[in-house]
Amino acid sequence: MDLLNLIDLAQSLIDGVLFGTTYSLIGIGFTLIFGVMHKINMSYAAASIGAAYLSLMLVSLVPAPVVYAGAALIGGVLGWLIYLICFRFLPINNPLATLMSTVGMLLAIEELISHLTLGMPQNYPALFSSTNIEIGQFFLRGDLIFVFMLGCVAMVALTLLLKRTRLGLATRAVAQQPVAAQLCGMDVNATNAGTFVIAGLMGGTAGAMAGAAIGVLSPLMTLPLTVKGLVVTVIGGLGSIPGAIVAGLIVGGAENLFQFMRGVSERDIYVMLMLFAFLVLRPGGLFAAPGGRD
């Protein structure tokens, strides 16, 4: 009996870590935007789910992999639109203004989704949902493995983009020192917009992954995904991409573990308490220098 329990425990941990890549991608998006603009885009996770919703229009036309690619591309377009509406023309030195404008956008997107779909959850295509890989005592769900792989591919692509392309170089330069980057002749506005597009591509992928792993899309997913994404960003350390990846996997695993031990209605209490523990003991996050209080 004890052994069986232990196996179930490990099983839920594995499932959670596999799904955690979705949180990682959302966390990366928050972190990227915070990195270059020192601003938080609260509407990011909602736009990601919105991109997944819009990609549903492709379902009847093209095979599932193209739908995922479509979600990513739509996510990029939405990212650019959000930059234009909520950031471009707002005073850069007033953090409250962009915070509120993106919160407004979050609420607008959520309402728009629930109105256009009449609040009904929509089925999302999943790949390999009938394949299960059996390793010893453990089952690995095919769709979760696929989601995990997709997340890894997106992260590798992002790393290549940031390290190997001129846009990536500009992004990193603006993140380090916007004024110096501008003096070197970089167009800071264009770089900011480009970063929003990159973050949007990741977000669209994450939205599609969440849809594929859960099987349905629902407007109720936007707020929890926003909160979890923010938690991941803080636990990983603001502005740290490796931190966001690791923290995403940790939050995904811990969430499923708490759900297994304490039930679904209490699960998030412990995730939030974990966040508080991090804030008190390591306010700079996993991958930041200790003692970074501000």
Next chain:
Amino acid sequence: MDFYLGLAQVIGIHTLLGLSAWCVLHTGQVSLAQGGFFAIGAYAAGMLTSMWGWPLAAALATGALMAAAVAVAVGFPALRVKGLMLVVATTAFAEIVRLFFFNLQWRVQTPAGPVGPDGSLGFGGIRYFPSNGWTTLQVCILIWVLVAAVMFMLWWLDRSRVGTVWRAVGEDELAAQSAGINLTAAKVSAFGIGGGIAGLAGGVFAHYATHIEHSNFSILLATFAIAYPIIGGLSSLAGTLLAVIFIQGFLTEGLRFIGDWRSLLFGVLIVVVMLVRPSGFLNRSLGRSLGLGRATATPQTGDATRGASTHA
């Protein structure tokens, strides 16, 4: 007539909520925890009157004090961080409170049958007003007396040393610290007083609604709470009141004929106000020409330093 009284009650409760967020925003902190303090006040005051038959005034005061105590207790660790980290920390706190009440089951037997929080079914039967024969008008007067009292207290605080300290911290933390101001004391006191006001608002809300449940206290409520002062403008208390009247009176009730689409308008409205008037509808220059607010430092410098401290 009852419709307008009901509307006035809602506006009063939301004004209290907006004022609680105003306190915290005044010190330059963005807190999404106001919904959590509101929930603590609502459950505490509701439980005291319905389960143990306390008088209303004592229950409301206890609810407010409990919320203030929790705010101070949470404030010490949470206010070590600021900017985005504080937004996340307070969001997490509000979610913990909501989920706590979602799981809370505590029923006691009273002459009117079992009452108390019943987990996900919510907490009904807070029937203090009906069973004591209060009319809607009386409830409405009570709410607005509380609003007036809280507004007067904040107006007075704002002119006193406490308000000066809060404002100094909000405009420039580094300068305030250099001038010998205790940052922690200033922030935690604002957090505590804001939490107390939110708790009071929650207690009133519980008795006004008679049935409360965890979904009343979601992040959306906290968003409304900080949206009122930000949309109205932080330089005066009247801005918050104006914003509440506009959003609750016009946007939510006045536009009822366009149906459910008006909740979409709330989000769009925030975006538009931030684009057109980033420092709020009733900003300092307009407020001064109307004889409201203070003639102190310009908003630009305060916002700029606030931005800089968020970046650090």
